Ligand SMILES: Nc1ncnc2c1ncn2[C@@H]1O[C@H](COP(=O)(O)OP(=O)(O)O)[C@@H](O)[C@H]1O
């Protein structure tokens with residue numbers, strides 16, 4: 001199993017007055033090469049669940065095994081390495097650096113890995129080509145359209161050829177044409193063998209025919225209707 005969570009609990013600010021129990025015991029198995037949608041109201045715990053799967057932080061308690069490694073008790077440094085190798089994260093706000101070029105934004109995650117500039121460029125150009133943004137290679141990220149920014153964010157998430165792609169509310173700022181285009185890119189990724197997990201309450205995402213499974217999150221738990 002690619003992703004396995006067992007009674008996973010996440011508590012923010014544990015023991016403090018502002019304590020929040022965001023995940024209250026999640027059991028979840030996700031197979032390799034599937035496309036999953038996390039659905040649920042705002043505050044239900046979708047982003048927290050993505051963060052645990054994405055190795056951003058370990059669960060407060062319970063077991064989480066992601067791409068062959070157990071997260072619990074994994075030191076931060078190893079969690080970071082595991083995240084870089086296994087997880088591509090697409091953020092809702094794109095998180096591009098506005099003054100850097102498209103090319104430099106895409107290759108940013110490779111900087112800490114000691115990969116040569118030539119190899120960085122080769123990898124980025126392949127992705128830019130696949131995502132039809134090659135013509136914007138040298139443009140500052142601030143000077144491209146919203147749809148192009150989305151594709152740059154996707155290219156950056158894919159640059160290390162990670163097997164798991166996570167997207168948090170990716171279509172929230174896109175019109176329906178761009179949302180459909182985004183989903184087509186996700187379908188292509190799945191067809192190339194990746195596992196894609198999207199947190200979204202957009203029906204263009206959840207009702208997409210390529211989604212293998214919808215997981216409903218309600219108040220920190222998986223809700224089975
Ligand atoms: N960094 C944080 N610190 C404290 N509480 C948080 C933090 N992130 C999320 N929460 C809380 O955890 C709960 C789940 O949030 P989240 O996972 O963001 O839900 P969703 O993505 O479904 O909107 C909410 O009550 C939210 O306020």
Ligand SMILES: [Mg+2]
Pocket residue numbers: 046047048168
């Ligand atoms: Mg969220």
